[in-house]
Amino acid sequence: MRYKIKYMAINKSNIFPEEVQELAALAKALGHPARIAILQALAQKQSCICGEIVEILPLSQATVSQHLKALKEAGLIKGEVEGVKSCYCLNLEYLEKMSPLLNQFFKNILTPGCC
Amino acid sequence: MRYKIKYMAINKSNIFPEEVQELAALAKALGHPARIAILQALAQKQSCICGEIVEILPLSQATVSQHLKALKEAGLIKGEVEGVKSCYCLNLEYLEKMSPLLNQFFKNILTPGCC
């Protein structure tokens, strides 16, 4: 009978370069159809809609709320309470900062030379 | 004593529009620093490197292999065996197709009008 030393599933994300982490975090937030759809919905409506999103998406209120939270925590959207309702809108500052960075990432990657 | 009917965590991703799913799938693949770093490494080296990636990344061989598999299955990279070694490179077709789509997504979202 012998012991097995057990490794643990430590999160190693934070040992990558800051800029790499930033891109990955953005991508992660975009990495679910519901969240893409939420961003599109927020952009389409002129005003910042709230629970209307729940009606648009084929998901429960609880689940939509969760996705909104994820988007908010990642910085893609902002949210504020307006009476009973809760009003979300795109975080333009963040998105306008990150969009070119992501684009630059692809540009850098797609320079001829590879393969 | 009464039963609780238990809902199951069905994956609802596939009921979103095709184009939304496509973007989300791309983003999901990019949603980890290791995978961003792998793509950058593949782009930097002229030739398609293989196990060199393992040396660059602060992760075990098994883990890197797993990330490579994820990138391959998502279509971002291609891989082929070359003797003992295994050689990966960017899937330029896919990336050159998706980069503008992602860019367009941001453009659509960032049209003035919201909030």
Next chain:
DNA sequence: ATCTTATATCGCAAATATACGATTAATGTT
């Protein structure tokens, strides 16, 4: 004050992702 409405959060189940050691498979080398 009670009732309704809107949304966040809790608690749970299930699925997926992350990480690695150990092993396997397949090729190259001696």
Next chain:
DNA sequence: AACATTAATCGTATATTTGCGATATAAGAT
């Protein structure tokens, strides 16, 4: 044939994500 090297895969532990019902909270309406 035996050994070394490379990389995929298996098995496992743990963490995170996805999803929803139920509940809590807080504001508005009656």
